Every structure is written in structure tokens, then in C-alpha cells.
Amino acid sequence: MNAPNKSGWKPAMEAAEEGGVRGPVTTTGNRALMLEEPLLFEIGHAETTGVDLPPIGEGTSPRLGGFERSDPIGLVGLTEPETVRHYTRLSRQNYGIDLGFFPLGSCTMKHNPRLNEKLARLPGFADIHPLAPQSSVQGALEVIDELATWLKTLTGMPAVAMSPKAGAHGELCGILAIRAAHTAAGNPREVVLVPESAHGTNPATAAFAGYKVDNIPATPEGRVDVEALKARLGPDVAAVMITNPNTCGLFETDFRTIADAVHEVGGYVYCDGANFNAIVGRVRPGDLGVDAMHINLHKTFSTPHGGGGPGSGPVVFSEALAPFAPLPYVEKDATGELHIVEEENTDEEHQTFGRMTVFHGQMGMFTRALTYMLSHGADGLKQVAEDAVLNANYILRSLEDILHAPFADSGPCMHEALFGDKDFGGGLSTLDLAKGLIDEGYHPMTVYFPLVVHGAMLVEPTETESKASIDQFITAFRSVTERALAGDESLKQAPYYAPRRRLDETAAARKPRLTWETPEG
């Protein structure tokens, strides 16, 4: 039973109890359209299959070297109707952009156009092998080349590496190119500077590349502390990694100044491009002195997030870093034919740092992203940035009167609005507010990131929400915020209406159960 609260909000079951109207406890545990689904291993059987293979032909004696697998593998199967139902039921326990507003800050959960999906599935793209003779895949190489041209033009950068598989892989690509450039100049240097507000991938990447990571503080206004950064610069600094627009949702006004200062001491400027959606088509990072920047095709260029990937993270490079780009890449020869440059074709000019992945990168994402770019065009992409930024500012200004907005006075925000949990009553936290939003039918914003704001809530609406959708969200957000400020204890148990109530993450980590174990007997 929940303590009384000022806002008077009550979960329906409690209200129903008081009113004497209560639904039955069902024998199945289902509630109409809300259906429970057992684990695959509880419903499948080793001998069941949903695939009819052609009858196995006349056998010759096996030539497996005497290594036949005789013990059961432990897999189970379902027929096709059971398979479709299993996954359809599971899907209904998921929140996706198609279902509603998904303002997960820094993740850019925009609408995923279905034309992208359709065209990526053309057999000419989906059914070609990465090692097919190059004369048979000229259209695929053209897609890579055309997308590369778009990326270079949109960023104002002279070169791009297409093979990185996701944002963090792109960061690694950028930092490895920087390290290779320093090494070629005689000294790889020791330190990479990373602002406190950075994504966790930045320091992890720098460490993976063999660098020591030094943190740079933020100013009270939410931007990189330029003076602190300048004071830390020296011949040991290999690079700075700065997200722009930054994770507080602000444009780094002094980016050019920072870049010049870093270049002055012979360092390179890595820009984390996770937030490119705010400026695509309006600002070219090349004009700001960037040496390397990854672009998340699954954020800015609308390829689907797929429940955690696949992503795609091409990296644009300045002239200084271009020669160090990884293999393979696509080049046009004198006759206009496209070809893939691999280990064998490298020469003095190409001081590549090596290879990051077995093949050419995320082709399936390239076709989707190129489809999206062609759809929007230069004019549409500019409008994307403008609408994304307008929506975020609208949210910021519609909530700042009741919710702590630490950087509301630092000027307009870019594509995301940042709030903190100051003044929440009754020991309530950002997590409680987030779970309350779930009951209202929303995917919560990013929580507890960036680390520089207490109980951070990072709201990124993107440009693909209508004003009506955003207005409704603001109304819901205000109501849950009022409950949090009033110390409404019922929030501590939220969500009430999701397929699951709050899950015990501590127990999950204490005694990990990471695979299904068939019960004894």
C-alpha cells in the first residue's frame, strides 16, 4: 500500500481495490493482449524443426576426419507457426520507435524509414559476397564511394574510412590513426585528454589504444573548460577527444580555439560525432579544425538501432591523418573503375595503420544511410538539424520552470535538453521518475549521463516527432515531475503497467544466470 501523496496519483489496481472493482486473476497469467511467453527451451524440442530441407541425397562416406559430433548439442526447435508466435509475443514486450516517443538522449532514436529496409534487401546488395571478383560488384563499390562523398561533403573533410562497425569502433579507428601519425613522426606520445562529460567509450578507446587518459573539467556553463585544457596541453598530449555538440546538449563555442591550441602543441583533435544530428547539413566539422570524427549511421542517418545494433561508424579524416586510414578502402582508378585497396596495394603514400575488420564494413547500413541521404538531400538534412534543435529547445523551455535545468542559462541547447533531479522529495530519484514515465507510455530519456549533472536526464526528441506528440510528452513529463517533487512514494514502485515490475539487477549480478540450464529429471 502506498503512502498518501500530494498529487493524488494512484496506480489503477489500488484505485480499483478501493472502488471495489477488480479484474480476475487469470489462470494463464495473461491479461488480454498482454501475453506471457515461456523460454524457447521450455517449449521447443530437439526433434522439432521449422525447416523442410530437400531430402538428403545419396551419401558418400563422410570426410570429417573422425571428428563427428556424436553427443547432443542441446538445441531445440519450433515449427514455423510456433516460431512466429514465440517472437511476435516477445516483440510485444518491447518498446520501439514505431510504438511511441523514445527520447533516449545521445542515441538519436529517430524514425527508421522503411524505404531503407526495402532497398537494402535488393539481391544486388544483400546477396553479394565480400570477396566476389571486383568486376562483379561495381554497384556495391559505387554505393560505398557515393556514401563516402556525402560524408566528406557534409563534414567538409577530405577523407573517410568506411570500415568501422559502430561508433566505438570508429573512435578506435580515429585514435589508432592519430597514434600511427605520431609514431610516424617519431613519438606516439602518452596522453589523451577527455572531458568529464564524455561518453564512456572515449576513455575506454584511448586506453585500448595504449594511452593514458586525463580528464578535463567542465565549466559551470556545461562546456569544456578551455583554460584548464590549455594548461594541460603539452608535448605529451597525443589528442583531445571532444564531443560536439557535447553531452550536455550544448555547442562547444570555443571548439576552433581549442583545436588551434591542440594543433599548436602538435596534437590532434578527435571529435566524437555521436551528436552530429544537431548540426548535419548546417555546420561542417571540418571548418572547426577537426582531424578525425566518427559518424554513427545508426543515429544521424536513420539506420535502425535493432535492439542494440548493428551500428556503423565511418570516420572522416583531415589531410594530416588521411594517409594512415585503415584498409580496405575503395578507390577509383584512372579508367574510372572502382577497386578495393587492400594490403597488397599499399604504397609509400598510404601509411595505413592496418585493418580493423575482416571485410569492408557495414554494407547493409551503407545502403540504408545512402537511401536516407538521397531522400532528404542537402536541404532536407539541414531541416533535420533545425527541427531536431527546435524540438529540444521547446522541451527545455517547457519544463525548465519545474525541473532543474542546470545549463538553461548557457544559451540555446542543441538537439537534446538536460535536466537534473534537484529538489525531488521523499528520497525519490531520477530512476523513479524514469520508471513513472514508462507507466505513462514513454521510453525514458537517458538517465545518469552525463556524469557532470546529479541525477542527469538527457532528453533527445529528434526531428521525427510531431508537435502534438511533444506536447503530450511535456504534459506527461510535467505530471510525473510534480509527483517526484511532491515525494510521491508510489513512484518508488513504478512501473506498474509494464510487462514486468522493477527488476532486481543486484541479484542478477550477484549470482549470474547467463544461459538456460535444463532442469534435472
Place this chain on the structure above:
Amino acid sequence: MRYLPLTDTDRADMLAKVGASNIDDLFVDVPEVARLDGPIRDLPMHASEMAVERHMKRLAAKNLAAENTPFFLGAGAYRHHVPASVDTVIQRGEFLTAYTPYQPEIAQGTLQMLFEFQTQVARLYGCTVANASLYDGSTACWEAVAMATRVTKRKRAVLSGALHPHYAQVVKTMAQFTGDEIADSAPAIQTEPDLEGLTARIDDQTACVVVQYPDILGRISDLSKVAEAAHAKGALLVVVNTEPVALGAVKSPGEMGADIVVGEGQAIGVGLQFGGPYLGLFAVRDPKHVRQMPGRLCGETTDAEGKRGFVLTLSTREQHIRREKATSNICTNSGLCALAFSVHMTLLGEQGLRELAAENHRLACHAADRLEKVPGVRLLNRAFFNEFTLMLDGKPAREIVRNLADRGILGGVSLGRLYPGVKALEHALLVAVTETTTEDDIETLATELEALVKEPAQ
């Protein structure tokens, strides 16, 4: 524009609400030097759905799709038939347009699927724990080496010469930056892999030995001998598999003593896609190594009402918590490809996978027999699953592959492409055969090869 819901009236109202007179007011923090006076030049303006479709279809038509031709390519990417329901499931918006399950109460679909996927992978590999996926087989291979160096606190990795050369390149690329020492070599053209030579390179400074199974030449070898030799020196055995269907026919790496098993999951459910997105699989045999694993892990727990549910767990290994001390920098992985793999594996089941593997092997045996009869062609392998190496007389295999392509046949992967400049390998051709290959395809390849192998080298 069809993807932008705001109307001009909305924009005006919203600008008024935020106190801006026009949109440029919201970009005042952009320094003068980076301001543009209009849409970026040298790029086309927006286009209709029809126009975009026309453009992309024109590009697609320039490629020779595998479905339209006799097709024998493998070397780390395999063409299998994917049941129609796989694509139907992965296109459900609740899967396609969800993200990493940070809010588990409304992501149980993805999480339960990942738990099932982890179980499928662990069992296929003969391991106890698998993670929720990495980018692809090659990055998983590097992550395995990096993990072995953490577990053993040693810095030397010994790579088998018969590891996919691009996988070896990825490992060597990363090792230049981490300071790890990588010992590798090109494969020797022989019927059996040189396991004695490999185990002789393991010393008491070795963190791991990395072996591909089946290997780059399609050979199958006794991993238990390598496991024994590695363990005797306190090193781990990392086994790389690029064709998961093979594990429906041959012993699992875990069964043979592998400590870390990684691989490419593309062959099941994902499709060729010119090399990506693919699916990195990663599993360990000993549960005590779990806390050194890279990437996301999904675990079982209960909710506040005691119902079973799933969450991402052990995240103190990961970058968003540990930052520079994380076990890997990976964030986004291959979630949707993991779903495709899992749905396809569910449709197959134990019996379906075994039948699929048997049919692959039967057809490959048939192809090997037929192709070996071509004058000037010799089969290298004694043992293989669905891919084997042919030695061709006359012209280098690379040239023959190009000649075959000119005749509309995708006849295999030449080792000359994979090992440019290695003279001893330039007459070797890798041929992969799956259930999608027909006996007619095999006959066509045999006939064309016969003509080409006879032609003298230029």
C-alpha cells in the same frame, strides 16, 4: 519532406515559445567561421521515394547477385538459405526500432531473446557462457586475444598459420597499439595442418594460441592436442569458427578443450550483405572467466512481484561504468543480427541443424569428387566440412577466378587474393559448397574449370 512532421505553423509557434525570432537564433553558439549561408553545396536536393528507389536499383543491378549464378565463395562468409519467417520477425518494429535494453521493464522481448541466443551459442560452441554478440568474427577474435592476455597476465599470442589472414591482420593491427606480441605465419600447403609446428611455438610467456576450426583451407584437425599443449604451458586455447553450420556435424571446440571460442555467426540467419553487418560470437568454457569477457551479457532475475525477467548484467566490466578500465570499448553490438541468428536457429533446432550440416557435407564431398576429376586439379584436403582447397595447374587461381566471373560463375576464393605475394599459395582455390549449391552448378564449374586450367599461363 515525408520524414518531418513539423509544419511551418508549428515551427513558428515553437520558436515563439522558446523566444527565438528565427531558427538561426538557436545556432548562435556556432562560431562565425563555421556558419553557412544555405544548404551544403555540391549535394543533390531532396528526392521522392520513387526517384531514390530508381537510383538505388540501378546500382544494385550492376552487381552479380549470388542467386543468379553458380556460386562457390566462402572464406569467412557463407551463403545459406534463410527461411522467410526470419526476415519477417526481424522487421517487426518492436525489435527493429528498439535500442540496447537499458530499461528492462519495457525491453523483455529483446532481453529474453538475448538470453535464448546466449544459450544457443554456448551449446553450439560446447561452452558454458556466451555474450550478447560483438561486431563480427574478426573483432571477436581480437577480443579473445585481449581477454587471454588479461586472464593470463601474459602478452604473447601464437596464431595458427591457418587462421583467416584478415582475422590475423586485425589482431596484428590491434597488437601494435597494445604492445602485445603476435607470432604468426602463412599456411603451408599440406593435407594436414602442422600442429607440431604450432605447439612448438607455445612457451611459458604465451597467453593464448589461436586456431581456426575448420581452418582457412577447410581442414579439420584435432584441437585436443593443441589444448593439451597450451594448458601444459599455462596458456589458453582460443578457437575461431567462421562457419557455424559445421558445428552441426563436427565436435564442438569446447568439447575438445578450447577455453575461449569465438566466431562469425553470419552463416545462420544473417546473409552475405557484402561483408556486413555480421555477427561476432563469443563464448567461454570456464564460468570463472565470465568477468573478463567483453561486451553485453544478459542474465536472469526476478521482478518486484517475483516474476522471472531478464536484465543486462555484470556491467561493471563495461565502458559506460568502468570507462578507461573497461574490458572492451564496445557499446552497440549486433543485436538485430543476433535475433536473425536466433530465429533461424530456432527454426532449425537440433535436428534441422544436423540435417543442414549433413546436406552441406554431402554436397561438398560430391563437389570435391567431381572437381578432382578435372585434369590439372588436385584436392588438398583429406578432411573438410563444406569448404576445401583445390590446387590448380597452369595459371594462378586468381586469374582463373576472374576468368570464371567473366563467364558468369563465382567459382571460389583464390588464396592469391587472401595472401597476395605468397608464391606458394597462388595456385590454390578455396571452394565452398552449401545446401544452396545444385549439382548442375557443380557440373558447370567442373566444365569451365577444365577449359581454364588447360589454358597456358600468360
